[in-house]
Amino acid sequence: MMELRLKPKVSGLSIPLEAEVISPDVIAGKTLREVEELRVYHGNRAERLGEYFEVEGEVAAEPGEQLIVVEGDVSWVKYIGAGMTAGKVVVKGDAGMHLGSKMSGGEIIVEGSVGDWAGAEMTGGLIRIGGDAGDLLGAAYRGSPEGMRGGCIFVEGSAGYETGTGMRRGLIVIGGDAAPFTGAHMNGGVIFILGRAAKRLGAQMKGNGSLIICLGEVEELLPTFVYDTTYTPTFMRIYLKTLSEKLGIKRAEEYIGRPFRRYRGDRAVGGDGEILVVERG
């Protein structure tokens, strides 16, 4: 892959910068000069990308060959990788809101934490977050019927409120704790929580294969989730192997062969989604 490096010239802007142009789809095929001239928005002002970043490195002809490395903390930059279809973006620090929202392919790696709405309504690709994620990770935008519809988000740390709201397809893995309302309104898709799962898990979850798997403690389940049984389902081995082999989460293998408690709901809305909670001890 051809590497283009963006070095922030400023830090900690009080008004965030909207820079969906930081995407292989936009940058591939341009010259360095053209990249510097790409339009970003600071508040209601349209400005040049080059005013906020030093641009160096190489530009690929195709998005799939483009690697963009953002060197440093850009928690003040929103929409990095939004809508991208291919290529790779690496952020060597924190990133702002809407990272990878509506992306359909490629990979984003954030070494630090991300703001709200990361991976919102994404349909494909992989987002790896080394730190924590804000609220509404992989969620549906307000007024939208469906959130994440494909792809994978792996947060090594914790995730905020309403993770995976309205999720329809894809996989979200939370290495740490999950805040309340994780998986609310889910209608498909899979969420793994390796840490502690907070209240209102899967609230108003429908069916269609919706699945939340808790490998840590669960604070409280809604009474509208019905306990079915405790068993050791074979399918879990497939998911846990995928987590280990494709995402490098080796500790997932510790749960292979462990029994799970199966809850079905949310019966409040006639849902037949599932929450599986690993049996402790």
Next chain:
Amino acid sequence: MEMMRVNGVEVEDTFAEAFRMWGCRVIITAKNQKWADTAAMEMTGFATSVIMCDCEAGIERRLSEDETPDGRPGTAVIVFAHSKKTLIEPLVRRIGQCVLTCPTTAVYNGIPEEEADAMLDIGKRLRFFGDGYQVKMRLGDGWLRRRRFWRIPVMEGEFLIEEILGAKKGVGGGNFIIMGVDEDSTLEAAERAVEAIHRVPGVITPFPGGLCRSGSKVGSRYPFLRASTNTPFCPAIKHTYPESQVPEGVNSIIEVVLNGLDEASVRRAMAEGIRAAVEVEGVKRITAVNFGGKLGKYQIYLRDCLGGEVS
């Protein structure tokens, strides 16, 4: 008929007449090898020949925990039928009655989509056994290879099956005949041949223990019977059957029949089998069954299989 010699044994310069068949590899896993084998044996029962069975099936090999999708011990089975269409029904019935019912088993596709000529909706059909409580399992959407499975509740737990299974155009009816001086030497040679054949990937031997002692020929003197034993090769009637092809000194004959997922595998397996068979003392001659080239798409010549090793 011209003869070659391999390890001093006569090998007729003839060909095995084989047919186009569609094959599907099914990977069965279970809690342990015992139950994977049990399901595989049940599933491949009564599947020797399409003369009277709905398919031809056999166990390809055992799979280690590293080779299966769920990390459990497994057994690979290959099922063959005349066409893609006629392959579906035996798969649905056999998996439905022999694997779904077998404790702890799961079923996975054994031919990846890029290698398959068609993907068959097998799990998709079997899901109805869940009576509405089956759950669709999705994997890889938008970031890995997209895969679908069905989780079907059963009394023991849950049966997991991949939604589609890969099938490809293969070859059925690869064969060779071992002629020996007595039953012991012929059987030992045939057993060794089958053992060698099973080292070739993508090949099964659908008959009992891989062996067909009756042989078969097209038609019979009875109008209701479309195939009969291979009377020209029956030593018991070699001096009374007018067109007997049993050589002097031969008193027992066994046919080894094999099907493969491609022609090259069948050729290689035939060669491995013949080479193993001719090592046994008492084997007098090797030949193959054909119908004059009128019925089958493939003519697999023994001399081609054995390559430069003919002496």
